[in-house]
Amino acid sequence: MQRLLPQHVRAATFDRRRWRGLDPEQVYAYLDRLADELERLTRDLCTANTEGERIRQALRQWQSRHTDCRHTQVAPNSRWHR
Template structure:
């Protein structure tokens, strides 16, 4: 099986991929070594994506808290854009 249709490609799919043997084909060891490197890179990128998403969520929450503090600290009756 080369790939699963309708499903996202994950590192374990790359590592588990198998190919039909052909008489005049490429070196299977080279193919599987390369697929292992691709899967390792996918793992690394997935970890980086999780880290970036976690950091983005932390920043979003901090921004919401800051906005709430700013909104609550405005004097009553004064529009948001008006200065003293």
């Protein structure tokens, strides 16, 4: 199933019934609100994914700079030992 995007909601059409049915103005107003919300959520998700990738890269860089720290032992009588 294809992901629902704001432009899909904005492009949705409905049959107009002569005697019964939904008020097209209300339907389209609701769809506009829904599309706006999807647009906001899409932006927020993109921002979160970008930030997550930035953090992952920073962590990888930090880990590669500190690989020697894992193998270094502190002498028991050293002032840094607790």
